[in-house]
Amino acid sequence: MSIQDIYQAVVDFDDDSIKGLIDKEISAGTDVKKILDDGLIAAMDHVGKLFAEGELFVPEMLMAATAMKVGLNVLKPHLAKTGGSTIGTVVIGTVKGDLHDIGKNLVGMMLEGGGFEVFDLGSDVEPQKFVAAAKEKKAQIVGLSALLTTTMPYMEETVSALKEAGVSTKVIIGGAPVTAAYAEKIGAAGYSDDAPSAVALARSLVK
Ligand code: B1M
Numbered sequence: 001m002s003i004q005d006i007y008q009a010v011v012d013f014d015d016d017s018i019k020g021l022i023d024k025e026i027s028a029g030t031d032v033k034k035i036l037d038d039g040l041i042a043a044m045d046h047v048g049k050l051f052a053e054g055e056l057f058v059p060e061m062l063m064a065a066t067a068m069k070v071g072l073n074v075l076k077p078h079l080a081k082t083g084g085s086t087i088g089t090v091v092i093g094t095v096k097g098d099l100h101d102i103g104k105n106l107v108g109m110m111l112e113g114g115g116f117e118v119f120d121l122g123s124d125v126e127p128q129k130f131v132a133a134a135k136e137k138k139a140q141i142v143g144l145s146a147l148l149t150t151t152m153p154y155m156e157e158t159v160s161a162l163k164e165a166g167v168s169t170k171v172i173i174g175g176a177p178v179t180a181a182y183a184e185k186i187g188a189a190g191y192s193d194d195a196p197s198a199v200a201l202a203r204s205l206v207k
Contacts, residue, residue, distance in 0.1 A: 003030065006039035006071065011046055013063035015070045022074045032078045036106075040071045044102070068102055072109070079113045086117045088206040091133045091169075092143035093121035095154035100147035103175060107143060107195045114199035116141075127154065127161035134162060134169045140206050143198070144188075146175040156186040163187070170205045174198055 003025065009017045025035050047064040050056040090111050094104045101123040108118045119137050121129055134142050142162065146152045155173050162169060170189035173182070183191035189205055192198040 003035060003039045006035060007043045007046075010040060010043035010064055010067045010071065013060065013067055015063075015067040018067055018071045019074050022071055026078065032075055036075060036079075040068050040075075044068055065102060069105070072102070072106060076109050079109050087115040088140040088202065089117045089119070089137050090141045090143055090202060091119045091121060091130060091137055091139040092145070093125035093130060094123035094145045094147075094175075095151050095158060096124060096126050097154060098146050098148050098151035099123050100145070100175070103147065103195075104143075104145035107145065107174065107198045110195040110199050111143070111202060114203065116199075116202060127158040130158050131161050131165045131167060134167050135165070139169050141189075141202050142169050142171045143202075144171060144173045146173070146178060149177045152177060152182065155182075155188070159186050159188055172198060172201055172205070 006018065006021045006025065009015075009021055022035060022039075026032065044064065047056060047061060051061055092104060092108050092111070094101050104123070105120070108120050112118050119133060119139070121133055130142055130144070133139070142158070144155045144158055146155055155178070159171050162171065172190045172192065173186075173188045174192050174194075178191060180191045190201045192201045
């Protein structure tokens with residue numbers, strides 16, 4: 001019984017075993033961040049590598065994603081703290097054309113754990129939907145996720161749509177192909193490369 005078993009269950013698309021394996025690790029006192037980083041995220045990185053090498057195909061990536069999502073839901077109560085007052089409101093989503101939602105979900109969970117109220121618009125979100133939600137929820141921050149180089153331009157479109165609508169909400173962006181330089185180029189308030197640093201960034205922006 002180890003984190004390696006959790007890693008292997010994702011790689012084997014074994015969503016039936018994930019919950020039991022994670023529950024046992026948590027009961028044994030294993031650090032939740034270690035389960036997340038060395039078990040779930042490392043396994044998805046491996047799956048992505050196999051896909052890039054032509055060893056795995058989209059249906060298998062989807063099955064691995066299902067196992068990862070089961071695991072994230074088991075970890076959620078341990079990542080999100082309970083109680084405490086809200087320090088700000090975040091509207092988050094994956095940009096238009098992009099169906100990858102695991103990283104966005106994780107960032108949303110950790111923002112909640114970090115004291116933010118989070119409204120998740122899901123994936124494949126049109127720029128105007130971000131604009132409407134930012135206005136309606138009076139969000140301090142809009143969080144955009146993109147995992148494809150082909151969908152990154154919708155981040156820029158969303159930043160522009162918010163500006164054109166006169167919404168001064170700060171935009172933070174992230175996702176595997178995204179960089180700090182890109183954030184600067186499109187006029188976003190900041191970029192982070194993982195969920196904990198997204199929380200730190202969001203906190204620094206609402207201070
Ligand atoms: Co897709 N896919 N996929 N995929 N997929 C990648 C992204 C890819 C890198 C795989 C590869 O080639 N190695 C590649 C993109 C290449 C590129 O553009 N550079 C790729 C491709 C090509 C595709 C398709 C085009 C394949 C096809 O159809 N031929 C297709 C596109 C569909 C679409 O979106 N329109 C596709 C489809 C899919 C599935 C649907 C099968 C599935 C997604 C299921 C789902 O999410 N519900 C899938 C998966 C699972 C992956 C990989 C394997 C894993 C992604 C993941 O969940 N990682 C991925 C390879 C990889 O990334 N290693 C791949 C785990 C997650 C925790 O990490 O999302 O990076 P990540 O999030 C991190 C950080 O990036 C950051 O924090 C998170 C936590 O640390 N972060 C933020 C993310 N968002 C943030 C927002 C922030 C701040 C930080 O602020 C708001």
